[in-house]
Amino acid sequence: MTQELNPLLQDFDLPPYASIKPEHVKPAIEHILAQSREAIAKLLPQTEPTWDSLVQPLDELSVRLSRAWSPVSHLNAVCNNPALREAYEACLPLLSAYSTEIGQNKALFEAYSALANGVQSKNLDTAQKTILAHELRDFRLSGIDLPETQQKRYGEIQMKLSELTSQFANQLLDSTQAWSKHVTEPELLAGLPESATAQMAQAAQAKGLDGWLISLEFPSYYAVITYADNRQLREEIYFAYSTRASDQGPNAGKHDNGPIMQQILELRAELAQLLGFANYSELSLASKMADSTEQVLTFLRTLAQQSKPFAEQDLAALRAFAKEQGVEQLEAWDMSYYSEKLRQQRYSISQEQVREYFPIDTVLSGLFSIVQKLYGIHINELHDFESWHPDVRLFEIKEDGQTIGRFFFDLYARPNKRGGAWMDGARDRYRKADNSLVTPVANLVCNFTPAVEGKPALLTHDEVTTLFHEFGHGLHHLLTRIDYLGVSGINGVAWDAVELPSQFMENWCWEPEGLALISRHYQTGEALPQALLDKMLAAKNFHSGMMMVRQLEFSLFDFELHATHGDGRSVLEVLNTVRNEVAVNQPPSWNRFANSFAHIFAGGYAAGYYSYKWAEVLSADAFSRFEEEGVLNPETGRAFRDAILARGGSQEPMQLFVDFRGREPSTDALLRHSGLTSNV
Incomplete structure (x- = not known):
């Protein structure tokens, strides 16, 4: 195929999703990688590199590769099929090898060092200095200081890990659909x-x-x-x-992720030791906000100690309720059922009753109203674009009459689409060498129940919260004011701070002022009745103790698993040890939760799942300023945008938080919001 016919090699504004075919993928990636290697060879060596002679052209190369790969990666997640999967996987070793080459390019490392330490650095701003610091750190984490044989081994490990994590995701999808x-x-x-x-x-x-x-x-x-x-x-x-993707269950062994998990853990441990770290958890923290493994474990265990008594009360009440219903032994498959029944009995409220007040268009309209009030932006729907599915919608964000970003919504569950909810960047904000500005584009993906029988899609309140969460990530990506690729939007943001804007947005799903904007009965247009609102707020922290220890179980399991790999324990034994410490309810022995824990085995959360709780402390404390000054206060909204959303990864997250809050964070707001304080 000629380059002229390959859509991935064309100069496009929005990705040509409908035009991309599996046969386009590998030729495009091979062509771009070859050109990138040539361009880098010409850039080096430089005796006195400047930002414009070194970083800017390298950013342009990164953008070109990302423009081609990002839509392919996205389509693989939302429209998976055998041909596309094969094309996608054929490129993983190519991309991994290229990434390792860049990370171990001595001349490139020396050029960055010369720029960071030379006369030119005096003229650089804070964001540029942060990028250089990150780049030099990442060179070291890519094995730049290792002897040649160990560098080679580093590359082999990274290549194998990229294959295994993709395989994990594929087998989970296949077993879900089997x-x-x-x-x-x-x-x-x-x-x-x-x-x-x-x-x-x-x-x-x-x-x-x-x-x-x-x-x-x-x-x-x-x-x-x-x-x-x-x-x-x-x-x-x-x-x-x-039991999905495991040695148990109705399809036992057919898509078993057990051996893959073992290989991933062994390779991650080897990688950490190669780079001079005691374990993978320690390596993970090298680019995060937390200072040490001890700090993370103390944080999680302290929260567990504060939460477990509340979780035990929750479980005792649930068991007593189930007993009244004739169930002597509450099993894992009874928990959600009797929880919902108990919620209805206590608060006369059900998710289904609430769902009628959250038709999708009302929720979106209210969500947009909230962020427009807070951040001084305007959101409009666009209709002329290439889509990957008829349900997909496209919106633009305007400020002062100018388009500053666009985002796709793909909201409903369907076959061949990865489960869960996520945001990924289709394009980053950056300024080109000719000084023209490229605006960001985001993909926002959920798996809600689609519209049926002529009714609009009606969301549960949990789904509304998920939507707000992902939109918070989207705003972080889209409302950046940073013009340098390395730290614009979510780029360069420490992983344990990246959930701050997303969890922060969830707060408006519980505030009366927010609920008034996002809810209307889908048939009558009636506002959410005060009585129902009161019940929702009363039920807000229903079983929050059990939910808190469950998230802490996931976080501790992930961190312990990566910190202690090699001590002779199996994945299941580590999980059971953590459950014995923090959980209040044990699942059946055949439960294989870890085999579908895609966040840590196929996502970016390895030894980093604690980030959800870490960032929840930041988000709850940040929101407490809105509670003090008004939850729809535009001045407070602008202050949050200016300090957090606009500045991306340009400074350390603690500095950005202190700039907004005036002090370092405290866990008090999180425990209060969760109803886990003795005076609540």
Whole structure:
């Protein structure tokens, strides 16, 4: 194929998603990598490098590669198919080898060192100096100081890790899609809300079946585990869901991630030791906000000690309630079901009742109103663009009449789409060599229940919170004012601070002023009734003790797993040790949660899952200023944007936080917001 016919090699504004075919992928990446290598060779050596002669041209090369690879990576996640998967995976070793080459290029390292330490550095601003510090750190973390044989081994490890993490994600997706249950007797679905059964009927029709089709896509799983009166059905779906990609369950061994996890952990441990770190957790912290493994473990264990008594109270009350309903032994597949029943009894409120007040367009309109008030921006929908699916929508953000960013929304669950919710950058903000500004573009992806039977998509309050969370990431990417690629948007932000803007946005889902903007009954247009709002707020911290220790269990497991690998314990043994320490309820012995823990085995959260709780402390404390000054106060909103959102990774996150809050963070606000203080 000629370059002229390959859309990935063209100069495009928005990615040409509909035009990209699997056969375009590898030729485009090979062509760009070859040109990049040539360009770098011409750049070096430089006796007196300047920003414009070194960093700027290298940024332009990074942008070109990202422009081609980002849409491919995105399509692989949202429209996965065998041909695209094969093309995607064929490029992983090429990209890994290139990345290692750059990280171990001695002449390039010396050029960066010369720029950072030379006369030119006096003329650089704070953001530029931060970029140089990050680059020199990353050279060392790429093995620049290692002997040649160890550098070679470093490259081999990185290449293998990129393959294994992709394989983990693929096997999880395949095992999720390998199980379904065709139901023809309506009584089996007793208790399920109409929205769930309608979606299951639609899924069955799509496969040419009558009745209903239950799958392991999250909306379907959640509906059964939370509402199905049939205990046997709940057990069946829990067994299938919690044994995905493992040696247990209905497809035992077929897509088993167990051996892959073991290889990933061994390679990460070897990588850490190669670079002079005691373990992978220590290596992970080299580019994070936290100072030491001891600091992280103390932080998590202190939160666990403060939260566990509340979690024990939650569980005791749930067991007592289930006993009243005739269930002597509360099992893992009963927890969500009886939790929802107890919530309804205590607060006369159900997620389904609330869902009717959160039609998608009302939620989006309210979300946009909130950020427009806070940050002085305007959001409009655009309609003429290349899409990867008919459900995808595109919006632009304007400020002072100028477009400063755009974002895609892909909100609904469907086959061949990765589970979960995430934001990824389709394009970063940066200023080109000719001084023209490139504005950022984001992809925002969720897996909500789609519209059925002529009704709009109706979100649970949990889904509304997820939407706000991902939009917070999007704002961090889109509202940056930094013009240098290395620290614009979320680039260069320490991983344990990157969740601050996302968790921060969740607060408006609970504030009466925010709820008034994002809720309207989908049929009547009636505002969320005060009585229902009062019940929602009363129920806000329902089981927050159990939810807190569950997140701490994930965080401690991840950190311990990477800190202690090689001590003879299996993944499951580490998990059980952590559960014995912090959990209040033990799952069945056949539960294989770790085999589907994509955050740490296929995402960027290895030895970093603690970041959610770490950043939640920052976000709760940051929001407490809004509680003091007004939750829709434009001045406070501008201050948050100026200090946090606009400045990206240009300075240390603690400095940015102190600039906004006037002091270092405290855990008090998080515990108060979660209802985990003795005086609540």
